[in-house]
Amino acid sequence: MAHDEHAVTEQIHPKDISWPFWPIVPLYPYSRRRTIRREVIKNTVWTFDQLQGIFYVVVPIRMTVVKLDAGGLLVYAPVAATKECIQLVQELVAEHGDIKYIILPTISGIEHKVFVGPFARCFPNAQVFVAPNQWSFPLNLPLSWLGLPAKRTQVLPEDSSQAPFADEFDYEILKTIDLGLGKFTEVAFFHRRSHTLLVTDAVVSVPEEPPAIVQLEPYPLLFHAKERGSDVVTNNQLNRRKGWERITLLALYFQPSALKVPAWGEVFRDALKAPERSIKAYFGLFPFKWQDNWQMSFHALRGDGRLFVAPVLQTLILNRAPKETLDWADKVASWNFQWVIPCHFDAPIKAQPQQFRQAFSFLEKQPTVSTCLFNSSSYPLPEDDFKILKEIDAGLNKSGIVPPAKEKI
Known part of the structure; x- marks a missing residue:
């Protein structure tokens, strides 16, 4: 596992980190976004971290780039296409070949969707693949109206063997969860050669120290x-x-x-x-x-840096579809990955498939994986900390905005 980061200079021209589309999703740091590239598997996998948040509650948002055996690169969950970011990508392109595929692996995360169109325009030869059942609010607009290039954007096939990168990747699509006003799904990608799992929001791991991208501007901390x-x-x-x-x-x-x-x-x-x-x-x-x-x-x-499902997803989203979520988690856990790269918080995380599957045991009446594999004293999460989320959930349900949660399996 490589851990080299590109040199992060203190002095950088404001134009290099400018993000003019920030009013679409007005999150901190607004119009100025730094990028840190990190090689996590030598000559194979790189992460690109930026920052996002509100009221200085800032966390990393991450893009992952994977080198293809056939030449070229695949991009999972693009971030803001600032001049700095694109230059860091172009350095990889110069060495490993052009961007061939760009993946939008979610349908609900506008903080991910908003970056795909501008990023794709920087790489006009790349094919864009998106998770099925994309939607927008308040009007459900065509993908081209959301900035995605119409002639080279297509929905990921339900059968991953039909994708043009099937020789190197498996993927599994979480069945779309109806949330009333919106929908949720996520597509997990497995790069077989590097034994690396790519996920968007499904699981996270919290680092003990503030991530490097957060420490570039410590004011929020x-x-x-x-x-x-x-x-x-x-x-x-x-x-x-x-x-x-x-x-x-x-x-x-x-x-x-x-x-x-x-x-x-x-x-x-x-x-x-x-x-x-x-x-x-x-x-x-x-x-x-x-x-x-x-x-x-x-x-x-x-805990001890373990994988877990974010409390927001546990309380407001995945509990609407426990069976579908557990079926998806079982399929993902059938892959022999050794590393997990989520789009937020820590990465890469050294983890086994059963540890990924264990993260979803909150959906089960009787968990199928023993917590003795982990630090049982730190799992499950404290019930008291869920109080506000449960109140939000009850309010949304009572008002009819979201459907009720379903019973555990």
């Missing part, structure tokens, strides 16, 4: 390391890690049990004492009050 808006936080690794742990809890739970939202009167009074009251600092507003035991939630979530 330090923002969330504060106890109150008036704090001045020293930029050191201890505070960066503290901020990362809290960001992780906010991203995956929205509001874990150890986080209390103070009264707005208290928030405003504290903001008046803040040394920085600029737009960047949200005018000193800091509506977070962490209890003394908050790190217990992070350690339970991270």
Whole structure:
């Protein structure tokens, strides 16, 4: 497993990291997006990390590029086609051949969809393959209207043996889950030669230290390391890690049990004492009050770096289709992968197929895989941390916006 990263310079021209389409999905860091390329399997697999978030709850978003035996490259889940990003891709193209295939492996993640059209336009000879049952809101528009090149975009065949890259990849499509106003599916890709599994959102693993892409601009880490808006936080690794742990809890739970939202009167009074009251600092507003035991939630979530399904997916999406999800997980777990590369949080993750399958045991009344394979004290996740997500789920269900969850299998 290779771990070389391209040199990340402190000085970079603003035009090289400009992303002019940011208003379509207005997530931090908005119009300026850095990219870190990492070779994770020598001369075979590379990851490209960028950053996204809201209210400084920032996590990596990842594209993976795989070298094809027949020459050329396959791209899984493109990221923003900034000048810096495309230059890093072109360095691989110069050595290994042109981009042949671009894969959009999801139908619901607009943060993934929005990048495919601009990226594809940078590589006019690439064929674009998308997950079936694509949709858009509020109007269901043709793919070409969403920026995908009409003449070279096609839906992934249900039978992976019919794909032009079938000699090197298997893939499995999760049966589309109806969520009322929208739909969810995901396509897992397995690169046989490198024993690498590529997934989008289905599983994640949380690193102990803040990822390199997050540390390029540490302000979000330090923002969330504060106890109150008036704090001045020293930029050191201890505070960066503290901020990362809290960001992780906010991203995956929205509001874990150890986080209390103070009264707005208290928030405003504290903001008046803040040394920085600029737009960047949200005018000193800091509506977070962490209890003394908050790190217990992070350690339970991270475990020992194991794979797990994000609490948001557990509570709001995959529980709408437990049988279909477990069938998909069983098929994916039949492949002999050794590495897993998700589109968010940590990667690559050294994991066996049964560890992937274990991540979905929350959908089973009696899990088929023993938790003794892992750290049983850190699995399942603490029930208290799911409280807000379950309240959201109940509210959406009561209002008829989403269908009810189904019973465990």
